[in-house]
Amino acid sequence: xxxxxxxxxxxxxxxxxxxxxxxxxxxxxxxxxxxxxxxxxxxxxxxxxxxxxxxxxxxxxxxxxxxxxxxxxxxxxxxxxxxxxxxxxxxxxxxxxxxxxxxxxxxxxxxxxxxxxx
Amino acid sequence: xxxxxxxxxxxxxxxxxxxxxxxxxxxxxxxxxxxxxxxxxxxxxxxxxxxxxxxxxxxxxxxxxxxxxxxxxxxxxxxxxxxxxxxxxxxxxxxxxxxxxxxxxxxxxxxxxxxxxxxxxx
Numbered sequence: 001x002x003x004x005x006x007x008x009x010x011x012x013x014x015x016x017x018x019x020x021x022x023x024x025x026x027x028x029x030x031x032x033x034x035x036x037x038x039x040x041x042x043x044x045x046x047x048x049x050x051x052x053x054x055x056x057x058x059x060x061x062x063x064x065x066x067x068x069x070x071x072x073x074x075x076x077x078x079x080x081x082x083x084x085x086x087x088x089x090x091x092x093x094x095x096x097x098x099x100x101x102x103x104x105x106x107x108x109x110x111x112x113x114x115x116x117x118x
Numbered sequence: 119x120x121x122x123x124x125x126x127x128x129x130x131x132x133x134x135x136x137x138x139x140x141x142x143x144x145x146x147x148x149x150x151x152x153x154x155x156x157x158x159x160x161x162x163x164x165x166x167x168x169x170x171x172x173x174x175x176x177x178x179x180x181x182x183x184x185x186x187x188x189x190x191x192x193x194x195x196x197x198x199x200x201x202x203x204x205x206x207x208x209x210x211x212x213x214x215x216x217x218x219x220x221x222x223x224x225x226x227x228x229x230x231x232x233x234x235x236x237x238x239x240x
Contacts, residue, residue, distance in 0.1 A: 006238065040146070041138065041139065041142055079142075099149070100145070100149035101149060101152075101153070103146070103149075103150075104149060104150045104153045104155070105153075107124065107150070107155075107236050107238075108122075108153070108155065113236050113238070115237075115238055115239060117239070
């Protein structure tokens with residue numbers, strides 16, 4: 001099955017970023033395709049390279065970059081990003097900023113759009 | 119892109135100004151509406167308060183979205199559903215809302231949701 005992910009919460013503050021990541025890993029391990037993770041609302045904070053969490057905790061931003069290495073597109077909504085100071089200069093590796101039209105295309109194309117957040 | 123039209127429902131569950139969710143949700147609805155898909159909105163729980171007439175956000179210093187709700191029709195988003203139970207619980211009637219809505223019983227709302235290809239909670 002082909003999945004798209006919509007993540008609506010920032011890292012650490014909310015479990016959604018962890019659950020979304022675990023879902024993507026589990027789906028891929030089962031042979032499913034995850035086309036993209038689209039970040040909306042505070043979800044855009046998942047791709048700032050200014051984050052430096054404690055060494056003994058998971059690095060959520062880095063995890064998304066690693067998923068990017070495996071071919072999952074990591075996309076941050078431009079409108080939500082601009083509001084929150086997420087711009088190309090601070091973007092983490094493998095992430096890119098794009099528009100809601102791309103999310104619409106993903107929603108149309110995938111078998112399931114999974115939404116993570118409250 | 120194929121010819122297939124997808125049914126996408128946005129579900130507004132939160133009151134209007136305490137968080138950005140309904141506001142950014144509406145932004146998402148308007149973009150998706152430009153893509154010739156079958157877009158609907160469902161208002162449930164405190165999300166119904168987003169529809170109230172005469173909201174004034176001046177003192178909150180927040181940009182309101184009442185005007186934006188008004189343009190939904192221009193974007194052909196005409197399926198606006200309101201949950202009857204949420205409405206009764208809050209002492210509201212369709213006259214309290216700034217746009218025309220279709221009131222659905224909870225089981226009808228469930229049926230509408232079951233028909234969707236994609237449901238996005240806002």
